[in-house]
Amino acid sequence: MSFDLVLFGGTGDLAWRKLMPALFQAWRHGKLPAGGRILAVARDERSDAEYRNYIREKFAGVDESKQPSDEEFARFAELLHYRRMDLAQPEHYGGLKHWLEERGADTVVLFLATSPHLFVPVVQQLGAAGINGANVRLVLEKPLGHDLASAQEINRAVKASFREEQALRIDHYLGKPAVQNLMALRFGNALFEPLWRRESIANIQITIAESIGVGTRGDFYDTTGALRDMVQNHALQLLTMIAMEPPSTSDADAIRDEKLKVLRSLKPFTPESVARDVVRGQYRAGTVDGKAVPGYLEEQKVPPGSVCETFVALRTEVQNWRWAGVPFYLRTGKRLAARDAHIVVNFREVPHPIFPGTHQANKLVIKLQPEDGLELHLLAAKGSGASANGQEMLSPVSLDLDFDKAFLSERVGGYERLLMDAIAGRLNLFVRSDEQEQAWRWVEPILHAWAAEPSAPRPYAAGGWGPAAASALVARDGCAWAEEQ
Numbered sequence: 001m002s003f004d005l006v007l008f009g010g011t012g013d014l015a016w017r018k019l020m021p022a023l024f025q026a027w028r029h030g031k032l033p034a035g036g037r038i039l040a041v042a043r044d045e046r047s048d049a050e051y052r053n054y055i056r057e058k059f060a061g062v063d064e065s066k067q068p069s070d071e072e073f074a075r076f077a078e079l080l081h082y083r084r085m086d087l088a089q090p091e092h093y094g095g096l097k098h099w100l101e102e103r104g105a106d107t108v109v110l111f112l113a114t115s116p117h118l119f120v121p122v123v124q125q126l127g128a129a130g131i132n133g134a135n136v137r138l139v140l141e142k143p144l145g146h147d148l149a150s151a152q153e154i155n156r157a158v159k160a161s162f163r164e165e166q167a168l169r170i171d172h173y174l175g176k177p178a179v180q181n182l183m184a185l186r187f188g189n190a191l192f193e194p195l196w197r198r199e200s201i202a203n204i205q206i207t208i209a210e211s212i213g214v215g216t217r218g219d220f221y222d223t224t225g226a227l228r229d230m231v232q233n234h235a236l237q238l239l240t241m242i243a244m245e246p247p248s249t250s251d252a253d254a255i256r257d258e259k260l261k262v263l264r265s266l267k268p269f270t271p272e273s274v275a276r277d278v279v280r281g282q283y284r285a286g287t288v289d290g291k292a293v294p295g296y297l298e299e300q301k302v303p304p305g306s307v308c309e310t311f312v313a314l315r316t317e318v319q320n321w322r323w324a325g326v327p328f329y330l331r332t333g334k335r336l337a338a339r340d341a342h343i344v345v346n347f348r349e350v351p352h353p354i355f356p357g358t359h360q361a362n363k364l365v366i367k368l369q370p371e372d373g374l375e376l377h378l379l380a381a382k383g384s385g386a387s388a389n390g391q392e393m394l395s396p397v398s399l400d401l402d403f404d405k406a407f408l409s410e411r412v413g414g415y416e417r418l419l420m421d422a423i424a425g426r427l428n429l430f431v432r433s434d435e436q437e438q439a440w441r442w443v444e445p446i447l448h449a450w451a452a453e454p455s456a457p458r459p460y461a462a463g464g465w466g467p468a469a470a471s472a473l474v475a476r477d478g479c480a481w482a483e484e485q
């Protein structure tokens, strides 16, 4: 199968930091279909050779094990081409069309790795130039809008020229092996599904903690904040995969229909419930990994007095028969104690305890990063003899599966997986427009409540686990976050 992959924003951050390294890995793993061309498109004048040198230099910043040797790069670089385009000029799209048609590849993937304000005009120009035939797919990277209306505007522009199946919205969390494993865990095994409901599960906690700060992205981040940057997309996608009903097939739409149903069942927020069930925080100076780090307000390009949130914790419910009354807690933030993303499924306690002492309930920890694995926490008899009153003492033990270790040689990175899926037309791991809009619909009341009540977010010291109010939020229900248990 021949393909042309066009990277709009071909000299930008996303292109060289994520996409090129992922394409190189795919090539190295023999996963990039033969007969492909990768065309980078950007504003400045460069030859193919100059672009190849530019990318070669950028690889110096990549993990050593992922850097190409000179010989490897020379072969990979044969795929790379460059084309200058002013994205505001209709004639430049004509030139691109000609370049694509001259060869007539089986598949054309157009990847918009540009600044988001260009999405609508570029999509319109692509449609006007007729670069939207049945063999064309359009890949869009976040941020896809900053609220429902702007997301809908992008979707309208896309729908005017492309069919839904041609539009692939990336949420790079869906490319992570651990996230795919969540589906495998639930629907490839008979063990958990009968327990996966309110009768057996007390609550579910989703944590995406980052130890990094906003770095040099202060200006972008300040207009975004943690709710838009992480909750509307990544955290909600994880929640849908945990809470969805079993799809009838593994087809993209069967899965996405079920995910959409979860988003539609999320308890809507009101100003009162935002005040009660959502905590926003902003980091102050502190210590991360033994190093002193500045507070958010001291970061480059962050406006003085900003009330942008770098942390969100919230409590919600999925209002359906399976989950009625089960709290779902989401939490994400920058400059937390560790880079640690995991989901904890807390099971209910035994209905009638017959052993003395420990009454710890079972829990399943789905680890997403930095490690990727599963931990099942159980109670077991130590076998060290009964206690003074003659009863058996139980101790916590855990079954610990490390998927990185088990499947190491076959693992592929998130972008590598998503790019290969985009080329092959596998849509399962891309977000459909109605899912994305519904996620915005759900977070908007939080944005509105915050805008109406512009008090500063709660401060938290860098290197901790966020404001104390986040612990109080779960403690109210008699729960605790994983690190507090």
Ligand code: BG6
Pocket: 172, 210, 229
């Ligand atoms: C991006 C956010 O979508 O995800 C970043 O814009 C965040 O702010 C990143 O750092 C986290 O991704 P990962 O894969 O490192 O967990």
